[in-house]
Amino acid sequence: AQKVTQAQTEISVVxxxxxxxxxxxxxxxxxxxxxxxxxxxSGELVFLIRRNSFDEQNxxxxxxxxxxxxxxSSFNFTITASQxxxxxxxxxxxxxxxxxxxxxxxGTTVTVRA
Amino acid sequence: DGGITQSPKYxxxxxxxxxxxxxxxxxxxDAMYWYRQDPGQGLRLIYYSQIVNDFQKGDIAExxxxxREKKESFPLTVTSAQKNPTAFYLCxxxxxxxxxxxxxxxxxxxxx
Numbered sequence: 001a002q003k004v005t006q007a008q009t010e011i012s013v014v015x016x017x018x019x020x021x022x023x024x025x026x027x028x029x030x031x032x033x034x035x036x037x038x039x040x041x042s043g044e045l046v047f048l049i050r051r052n053s054f055d056e057q058n059x060x061x062x063x064x065x066x067x068x069x070x071x072x073s074s075f076n077f078t079i080t081a082s083q084x085x086x087x088x089x090x091x092x093x094x095x096x097x098x099x100x101x102x103x104x105x106x107g108t109t110v111t112v113r114a
Numbered sequence: 115d116g117g118i119t120q121s122p123k124y125x126x127x128x129x130x131x132x133x134x135x136x137x138x139x140x141x142x143x144d145a146m147y148w149y150r151q152d153p154g155q156g157l158r159l160i161y162y163s164q165i166v167n168d169f170q171k172g173d174i175a176e177x178x179x180x181x182r183e184k185k186e187s188f189p190l191t192v193t194s195a196q197k198n199p200t201a202f203y204l205c206x207x208x209x210x211x212x213x214x215x216x217x218x219x220x221x222x223x224x225x226x
Contacts, residue, residue: 004156033213045157045204045217091156099164100145100213101172102206104156 002027002094006105013082014113021077021108023092029053031097034068034075039089039107051075082112117141118218120205125223127199135190135221137205145208146188147215150174150201157204163188192223199225 003026013019025034036048049059051068059066063080079086089109093102118139127133137146145164149157159172163182177196182188188207192199202222206215 006156009154035214037217043202043204043220043222045206047214047216050214093156095213097213100208100215101147101159101162102149102157102215104149104158106154106156 002029002032002096002103004092004094004103004105006092006108008108009106010109010111012111012113015084016081017112019079019082019086019110019112021079021090021092021110023075023077023105025073025075025092025094027073027094027096029096033095033097033100035093035095035102036066036075036077037091037093039091041088045091048077079110082110084112084114086110087112118205118207118216120203120218120221122221123219125221127223127225129225130194132194133192133199133223135192135203135205135223137188137190137218139186139188139207139218141207141209141216142185143207143216144185144210145215146182147206147208148172148178148180148188148190149204149206151204151220152201160190160203199223 005024032053034051037045067076089107091107092105121136147162148160161180163169179191204220205218208215
């Protein structure tokens, strides 16, 4: 069975600070997908990024960046120069290639103070 | 506008009553999912459907039922057999040959 661990329950930062969210996963499969979703106070989950297990390239999108390391089974997410609008719950998730069912971590609540 | 619509946003029911949560999508997505979210926990999969007239149980299907008679609709019924139904319910859909799912705005169910 797949397991996703987000050890950080809550993170509070002051605006413009960088914040890194940790995600560690467990899987026996060689082909899988990893995701990050953002859940603002409105409740809807917003898709941020997907990585394939065979593509370890890091990715940057604006102030967001992701670091995928198969050797440590980690898929960490960094927000650079955080803003108040980044305040949300962030979920890391895992899916297999045969059914794409998402297994979620418990989420990390990020609070950015002005 | 295309999207996933869940209704209602808030729902209150008395204990022992069945209740049906609506999920409609006009994105022409093949797969649809129901997740449950409890405070401080991640989302857990209740049921999912890859195609019309077919669905499978997820990790916590007991006390729930679904149907998939139309591609765009995937209603979830919370039955009286569900021991702790108060939660936030999220519906999602996924297009064919894509891996990421897209979510509706959720329904917050409170059973009193």
